């Protein structure tokens with residue numbers, strides 16, 4: 330059972346930026362997986378780019394983990410983030426096996442511009458100047474976009490090709506959904522005590538994550 334969520338800043342911001350949130354979570358690429366019309370070369374492009382992204386995401390999450398240990402004051406924050414880091418270990422193994430399944434040689438994949446820019450953003454988020462509440466908001470948004478997108482491909486009435494359900498299950502499963510809700514609760518708790526300045530920064534970071542996610546999906550169309 331999901332526990333009822335009280336409305337916090339994140340939901341308020343999502344309402345305000347609803348069309349951008351929808352663009353990030355219902356991108357044509359995701360919709361094409363769900364309706365079965367997906368072009369496999371797009372999937373392979375996404376796979377190679379996302380593998381590179383995840384390699385850059387690991388140090389970001391490791392940084393969130395260190396901050397959860399040092400700055401949070403709530404012991405369960407560390408456990409939630411550690412769980413996320415542990416699942417990234419499985420995720421990298423999963424990418425490698427998908428890479429061989431689809432004949433995508435990751436050693437030759439070059440990060441496209443949108444990928445580079447997203448990874449640069451992650452690096453900026455690792456600065457100690459960025460408040461914990463802001464980092465947590467970014468972390469939640471990054472995970473939630475994938476959760477919402479891939480869960481959509483598994484919803485009632487989907488025509489997702491069987492060979493792509495592994496990818497959809499990875500982020501669309503209920504455990505990942507619960508994990509995203511845990512990260513969201515941490516972010517909301519931090520935002521409750523944040524300064525006006527930190528709140529403005531967190532909203533801005535949320536918008537930027539959504540923009541980076543849209544640009545990331547766009548790479549699947551091909552080209553640079």
Ligand SMILES: Cc1ncc(CO)c(N)n1
Nearest residue numbers: 379382383471472475545
């Ligand atoms: C682009 C992107 N965003 C988020 C995740 C994970 O949630 C991922 N693997 N890739």
